Amino acid sequence: MVTVSSWGRLEQAEHHVQSLTHRDEVADVIRQSRPGLAHGMGRSYGDECLNPGGTLWLTAGLDRFIRFNEETGCLLCESGVLLRDIQRLAVPRGWILPVTPGTQLVTVGGAIANDVHGKNHHAYGSFADHVRHMTLLRTDGDMIECGPSQHPEWFAATVGGLGLTGFILTAEIQLRRVSGPWLQAETIPYRNLHEFFTLADASEADWEHTVSWVDCISSGGGRGLFMRANYSGPSGAAAPAAANISMPCVPPFSLVNPWTLKVFNAAYFNVRKRLAGQEDLHYERFFYPLDNITGWNRMYGPKGFYQYQCLVPRADGQQAIQAMLHEISRTGDGSFLAVLKTFGSRASLGMLGFPQPGVTLALDFPNQGGRSLTLFERLDAIVREAGGRVYLAKDARISRDFFEASYSRLAEFLPYRDPGITSAMSRRLMGS
Numbered sequence: 001m002v003t004v005s006s007w008g009r010l011e012q013a014e015h016h017v018q019s020l021t022h023r024d025e026v027a028d029v030i031r032q033s034r035p036g037l038a039h040g041m042g043r044s045y046g047d048e049c050l051n052p053g054g055t056l057w058l059t060a061g062l063d064r065f066i067r068f069n070e071e072t073g074c075l076l077c078e079s080g081v082l083l084r085d086i087q088r089l090a091v092p093r094g095w096i097l098p099v100t101p102g103t104q105l106v107t108v109g110g111a112i113a114n115d116v117h118g119k120n121h122h123a124y125g126s127f128a129d130h131v132r133h134m135t136l137l138r139t140d141g142d143m144i145e146c147g148p149s150q151h152p153e154w155f156a157a158t159v160g161g162l163g164l165t166g167f168i169l170t171a172e173i174q175l176r177r178v179s180g181p182w183l184q185a186e187t188i189p190y191r192n193l194h195e196f197f198t199l200a201d202a203s204e205a206d207w208e209h210t211v212s213w214v215d216c217i218s219s220g221g222g223r224g225l226f227m228r229a230n231y232s233g234p235s236g237a238a239a240p241a242a243a244n245i246s247m248p249c250v251p252p253f254s255l256v257n258p259w260t261l262k263v264f265n266a267a268y269f270n271v272r273k274r275l276a277g278q279e280d281l282h283y284e285r286f287f288y289p290l291d292n293i294t295g296w297n298r299m300y301g302p303k304g305f306y307q308y309q310c311l312v313p314r315a316d317g318q319q320a321i322q323a324m325l326h327e328i329s330r331t332g333d334g335s336f337l338a339v340l341k342t343f344g345s346r347a348s349l350g351m352l353g354f355p356q357p358g359v360t361l362a363l364d365f366p367n368q369g370g371r372s373l374t375l376f377e378r379l380d381a382i383v384r385e386a387g388g389r390v391y392l393a394k395d396a397r398i399s400r401d402f403f404e405a406s407y408s409r410l411a412e413f414l415p416y417r418d419p420g421i422t423s424a425m426s427r428r429l430m431g432s
């Protein structure tokens with residue numbers, strides 16, 4: 001048995017693990033060791049990539065590129081390939097992933113199973129919008145070839161399907177042309193949520209990437225820094241040096257607490273406000289700033305942390321986000337990493353996919369047991385009232401009732417489940 005935890009480090013659970021290294025062996029391994037669950041880089045925060053007491057099929061060894069057409073930008077690869085390796089293969093050849101999350105240390109399988117989104121949802125949708133084809137292996141040995149126009153029902157169940165419909169063996173992804181690794185970025189301070197929404201509305205037509213850091217702790221709530229960026233031509237700046245900062249151990253208590261937060265957030269806002277303006281940023285610095293700090297998740301101490309990410313429809317978005325920030329600032333708990341972002345008009349192709357039109361707020365909270373759970377219940381109530389949902393890639397605790405109410409395509413999804421696959425999350429939210 002091996003101890004495995006997810007990114008939030010809330011639970012250190014014992015698992016049987018099976019490391020997969022060759023495509024040809026996967027069908028036999030998953031048939032013989034079912035029920036189990038595919039596990040990529042464990043960058044999901046909660047219980048979705050865990051199967052305590054059961055089997056995990058580790059995909060890190062399925063990391064081969066199979067075919068890359070430099071003319072069309074179409075890439076066929078195994079599901080354990082890291083987004084980082086795709087970027088490093090493709091960018092020097094004039095191609096890039098159209099959609100990428102805030103870390104490149106995730107696998108293609110994990111990115112599909114959560115239908116991850118990036119900072120350009122309003123322009124490029126989510127990851128699945130760029131998947132042309134997948135090979136899905138069921139634990140009974142069936143192999144299903146699917147894509148947007150081939151067995152589209154299997155495709156819709158599997159993208160955003162939390163790894164529960166089968167094992168994704170390979171995927172074909174359409175990359176997009178890019179002029180080089182540089183983006184021209186602009187940072188604009190804003191004083192309140194009204195200004196945030198005005199900036200978002202004014203930027204989406206001309207800027208591919210938009211995102212903002214929001215100060216969740218300042219009184220009144222809602223000031224922040226809005227960032228927008230477009231790919232640009234070559235830059236005179238040097239590419240960033242390789243990562244060299246690391247959090248070497250788990251401190252005995254969380255380094256994130258009401259005192260450090262208040263000081264950090266005020267300092268961050270004021271320093272960045274003074275430096276606001278335009279700058280050239282390499283794509284790795286722009287998209288993946290946290291990847292430079294190895295093991296940053298340890299700073300929350302031995303009890304780990306929760307990420308709360310929700311999405312609320314745009315109509316009531318400002319009111320709902322304001323109410324959430326008010327609740328958070330009242331408790332004094334909260335996050336250095338508070339991200340606010342609008343989504344465009346495309347809903348996820350996936351039956352359980354998270355993205356849909358609206359505005360999303362994501363915050364990290366140190367695990368303070370019942371106190372944290374009480375706060376999350378208040379936030380859930382606001383999200384539910386606004387007709388929103390919580391992102392399952394980040395979740396470890398929403399109720400089954402809230403899940404069923406907010407993921408309205410659940411009944412359509414359930415028939416596609418593979419009975420040989422189970423996770424801590426599926427047991428919590430679906431009963432098996």
Ligand SMILES: Cc1cc2nc3c(=O)[nH]c(=O)nc-3n(C[C@H](O)[C@H](O)[C@H](O)COP(=O)(O)OP(=O)(O)OC[C@H]3O[C@@H](n4cnc5c(N)ncnc54)[C@H](O)[C@@H]3O)c2cc1C
Binds near residue numbers: 041102
């Ligand atoms: C710093 C940071 C920033 C992030 N930013 C974003 C963001 O901006 N946007 C966003 O959407 N997400 C974001 N995430 C979440 C992350 O992108 C997702 O959780 C992603 O799915 C993790 O991929 P993984 O390879 O680690 O998969 P895991 O976490 O190991 O697994 C995730 C799911 O994928 C399934 N899975 C993995 N491989 C396969 C396979 N071969 N076949 C079938 N199922 C499979 C697993 O069973 C599980 O259900 C962020 C995470 C971190 C740590």
